[in-house]
Amino acid sequence: MASHADLEEPLRRLRTRLAELESFPESPARNRDIQKLTEKLRRLTREIYQNLGPWQKTLVARHPLRPYTLDYARLLLRDFVEIQGDRAFADDPALVAGFGFLSDRPVAFIGHQKGRDTKEKIRRNFGMARPEGYRKALRVMKLAEKFGRPVITLIDTPGAYPGLDSEERGVSEAIARNLYEMSILKTPVLSVVIGEGGSGGALGIGVADVLAMLEHSVYSVISPEGCAAILWKDQARAQEAAEALRLTAGDCKALGVIDEIIAEPPGGAHSNPVEAIETVGRFLRSELEKLQKTGLEKLLAGRYAKFRRMGVFEGSPSSK
Amino acid sequence: MWFRSTKTPRAPRDPRTSASLGEGLFLKCDGCRETLYVKEVERNLRVCPKCGYHFRMPIEERFRMLFDEGEFTPLFQDVRPSDPLKFKDSKKYKDRLKESETRAGRPDAALAARGKLDGIGVLIAGLDYNFMGGSMGSVVGEILARGAETAVKERLPYIVITASGGARMQEGILSLMQMAKVSMALTRLGEARIPYLTLLTDPTTGGVTASFAMLGDITLAEPKALIGFAGPRVIEQTIRQTLPEGFQRSEFLRDHGFVDLVVPRASQKPVFSNLIRLLFG
Ligand SMILES: [Zn+2]
Numbered sequence: 381m382a383s384h385a386d387l388e389e390p391l392r393r394l395r396t397r398l399a400e401l402e403s404f405p406e407s408p409a410r411n412r413d414i415q416k417l418t419e420k421l422r423r424l425t426r427e428i429y430q431n432l433g434p435w436q437k438t439l440v441a442r443h444p445l446r447p448y449t450l451d452y453a454r455l456l457l458r459d460f461v462e463i464q465g466d467r468a469f470a471d472d473p474a475l476v477a478g479f480g481f482l483s484d485r486p487v488a489f490i491g492h493q494k495g496r497d498t499k500e501k502i503r504r505n506f507g508m509a510r511p512e513g514y515r516k517a518l519r520v521m522k523l524a525e526k527f528g529r530p531v532i533t534l535i536d537t538p539g540a541y542p543g544l545d546s547e548e549r550g551v552s553e554a555i556a557r558n559l560y561e562m563s564i565l566k567t568p569v570l571s572v573v574i575g576e577g578g579s580g581g582a583l584g585i586g587v588a589d590v591l592a593m594l595e596h597s598v599y600s601v602i603s604p605e606g607c608a609a610i611l612w613k614d615q616a617r618a619q620e621a622a623e624a625l626r627l628t629a630g631d632c633k634a635l636g637v638i639d640e641i642i643a644e645p646p647g648g649a650h651s652n653p654v655e656a657i658e659t660v661g662r663f664l665r666s667e668l669e670k671l672q673k674t675g676l677e678k679l680l681a682g683r684y685a686k687f688r689r690m691g692v693f694e695g696s697p698s699s700k
Numbered sequence: 701m702w703f704r705s706t707k708t709p710r711a712p713r714d715p716r717t718s719a720s721l722g723e724g725l726f727l728k729c730d731g732c733r734e735t736l737y738v739k740e741v742e743r744n745l746r747v748c749p750k751c752g753y754h755f756r757m758p759i760e761e762r763f764r765m766l767f768d769e770g771e772f773t774p775l776f777q778d779v780r781p782s783d784p785l786k787f788k789d790s791k792k793y794k795d796r797l798k799e800s801e802t803r804a805g806r807p808d809a810a811l812a813a814r815g816k817l818d819g820i821g822v823l824i825a826g827l828d829y830n831f832m833g834g835s836m837g838s839v840v841g842e843i844l845a846r847g848a849e850t851a852v853k854e855r856l857p858y859i860v861i862t863a864s865g866g867a868r869m870q871e872g873i874l875s876l877m878q879m880a881k882v883s884m885a886l887t888r889l890g891e892a893r894i895p896y897l898t899l900l901t902d903p904t905t906g907g908v909t910a911s912f913a914m915l916g917d918i919t920l921a922e923p924k925a926l927i928g929f930a931g932p933r934v935i936e937q938t939i940r941q942t943l944p945e946g947f948q949r950s951e952f953l954r955d956h957g958f959v960d961l962v963v964p965r966a967s968q969k970p971v972f973s974n975l976i977r978l979l980f981g
Pocket of ligand 1: 732
């Protein structure tokens with residue numbers, strides 16, 4: 381399966397037939413058929429989306445109509461103000477940041493941003509941030525710490541930008557610095573993988589007290605294509621790689637990497653963006669409520685313990 | 701994205717990482733193309749006596765070079781890898797681990813030890829490029845994190861020597877999380893005001909660069925080591941240009957502000973000792 385369109389082909393066929401039927405004059409037989417077909421469409425949608433394999437989920441996670449960070453900001457936040465620039469080199473439109481009210485609670489809001497049309501995709505660099513994106517994110521996190529605001533980050537990137545300028549300006553250092561500073565940031569941090577969690581570029585805003593993934597999002601150390609290219613010298617074997625990498629929300633939960641899986645609408649977040657965004661909103665509000673009741677010391681100790689535990693090995697356990 | 705393939709076993713062995721520089725008496729220098737006497741290169745800390753080219757050096761040899769009288773106490777040796785993903789490509793990860801252990805004589809790609817450097821107690825951890833490209837999985841992350849925590853407990857300056865292709869694909873998302881785990885542990889050193897010094901050697905890329913390699917209070921690099929986030933081939937594919945001469949080499953990082961000092965092998969120990977005395981105690 382090469383694209384998301386293949387996955388939805390049976391649904392598309394049903395929708396076409398349904399549209400045809402709807403154009404017929406009303407009759408009891410036609411209405412009965414419409415009802416049957418609608419029911420079948422719903423059943424099939426559920427069936428397809430409940431049984432997505434790792435590669436299919438990768439395709440859904442990259443679906444061009446999936447809600448992006450700024451869609452969440454628009455729908456969930458009141459009086460959102462975008463903050464721009466890293467104060468050292470430039471602004472990075474591939475990673476957006478700002479402040480807004482989530483219900484009545486002021487929060488810092490940070491996330492990778494992909495584009496919808498060609499022009500926007502290029503401007504947003506397909507959601508692949510450069511060092512200035514990570515440095516801007518840190519700048520906003522430090523502001524949040526200073527003014528006692530919790531931080532929400534949305535992860536949706538194929539990875540940090542692997543370009544010449546990115547290396548020149550120290551993308552490694554920028555990501556590393558964020559890992560370090562987020563570890564000790566004196567305010568609650570909540571992260572949700574909303575689409576693609578692409579390696580270090582994702583983790584660079586993902587050191588959080590609570591980490592969740594949308595049901596059909598993926599989180600991986602390397603893209604399935606990249607993994608296949610290295611292991612089998614063949615990008616076309618991405619499907620096998622996706623299976624081997626254990627990158628689905630269910631896998632990440634089982635491996636102890638994430639805390640929660642947020643359910644998507646029956647046909648995926650792109651089939652009903654408003655519902656998807658509102659579900660995430662409810663999750664964020666209830667988790668923030670809990671986190672803000674936790675004392676700072678306990679919060680930071682919990683964050684340390686959470687990441688310190690990650691990994692599977694044999695031998696004596698960590699002293700902590 | 702960040703993993704150099706590690707074919708095991710290499711045949712012929714990579715003369716730059718294997719314990720001996722080759723089977724023959726002579727080898728050709730990658731720097732100046734001169735024919736060199738192997739024993740002479742080995743005696744010269746694996747540096748070409750003609751042009752100063754730094755061949756790769758096995759991690760134990762680096763430890764022997766840095767610790768006084770070459771003596772040190774290895775730590776955390778019972779930490780062993782497991783196969784949480786049941787990963788299999790052309791070969792099972794389990795089998796890859798077994799082969800690498802037989803070849804390298806240790807269960808994974810990290811080594812940590814306590815000892816003296818110019819009479820100062822230090823904790824040194826290092827990556828073994830000869831073990832699956834020095835890649836970071838759960839064990840490497842665990843050893844580096846324990847190293848940091850032990851350094852805090854014993855108030856020892858912490859030196860980390862890197863040589864790695866990045867995160868270990870075969871442990872999937874868990875290997876990515878080691879970046880956060882080690883960085884997290886390093887914050888304890890920072891809060892305890894204990895120096896964390898790094899030495900970046902050829903090659904240091906991917907998730908290792910984008911975490912503890914770039915977090916040193918002072919960052920040293922070996923001459924002409926490849927240091928970067930993405931590998932040069934990936935970048936060339938992305939920008940569809942050939943990369944400039946010296947791109948992602950130690951000197952390039954120093955000139956762009958990401959490495960403090962490019963230090964030839966023979967000076968590394970005195971530089972570390974001097975830095976520790978300048979900062980600590
Ligand atoms: Zn030479």
